[in-house]
Amino acid sequence: DIQVTQSPSSLSASVGDRVTITCRASQGISNGLSWYQQKPGQAPTLLIYAASSLQSGVPSRFSGSGSGTDFTLTISSLQPEDVATYYCLQDYTTPYTFGQGTKLEIK
Amino acid sequence: EVQLVESGGGLVKPGGSLRLSCAASGFTFSSYSMNWVRQAPGKGLEWVSSISSSSSYIYYADSVKGRFTISRDNAKNSLYLQMNSLRAEDTAVYYCARVIAAADTDAFDIWGQGTMVTVSS
Numbered sequence: 720d721i722q723v724t725q726s727p728s729s730l731s732a733s734v735g736d737r738v739t740i741t742c743r744a745s746q747g748i749s750n751g752l753s754w755y756q757q758k759p760g761q762a763p764t765l766l767i768y769a770a771s772s773l774q775s776g777v778p779s780r781f782s783g784s785g786s787g788t789d790f791t792l793t794i795s796s797l798q799p800e801d802v803a804t805y806y807c808l809q810d811y812t813t814p815y816t817f818g819q820g821t822k823l824e825i826k
Numbered sequence: 827e828v829q830l831v832e833s834g835g836g837l838v839k840p841g842g843s844l845r846l847s848c849a850a851s852g853f854t855f856s857s858y859s860m861n862w863v864r865q866a867p868g869k870g871l872e873w874v875s876s877i878s879s880s881s882s883y884i885y886y887a888d889s890v891k892g893r894f895t896i897s898r899d900n901a902k903n904s905l906y907l908q909m910n911s912l913r914a915e916d917t918a919v920y921y922c923a924r925v926i927a928a929a930d931t932d933a934f935d936i937w938g939q940g941t942m943v944t945v946s947s
């Protein structure tokens with residue numbers, strides 16, 4: 720099975736900061752990685768698919784990059800509404816595996 | 827409006843059974859692969875099972891293999907998860923999620939609101 724290691728587990732940043740979250744897969748997964756945002760008490764929502772494609776309706780301050788084993792989610796200018804937990808998912812092959820999550824807070 | 831609505835959660839004793847349902851609306855359900863994902867209280871997301879649009883391909887996480895069965899009824903626009911031999915560690919919110927209609931990706935673009943399953947004596 721493919722393991723996914725997400726870092727950091729928590730992050731505190733100021734409004735307007737550039738924020739980066741990373742995921743590393745235990746073996747190559749091409750561009751088979753997606754990113755999700757989950758706010759407290761809500762279901763996850765899709766931000767990025769195929770490593771770098773922005774889901775419709777998602778603000779352009781969110782971007783994804785990477786291929787193979789190393790992937791990054793970037794928020795170019797952090798906004799108060801971005802407070803949430805972020806997860807990556809390797810959807811390249813079953814069993815699909817999520818990263819451990821990154822809890823993002825405002826400083 | 828594209829929507830997924832789960833139901834069937836509740837409190838069940840260890841060793842018991844429960845059947846979850848996910849009602850789809852606002853899209854052509856029969857054209858999409860579907861998944862179940864769960865989240866234990868205060869924990870991260872865990873993929874549980876996947877089923878292709880025509881039920882030809884079905885996959886399970888090792889943690890539920892042999893105990894859970896995913897199925898769908900395209901005529902009723904519904905997805906199901908039959909859960910048997912339930913354990914305390916199956917306690918979680920269970921989400922159904924749709925696979926995006928895009929090439930070369932199995933990302934989950936639509937999620938339901940979740941249904942809570944509690945396994946306790």
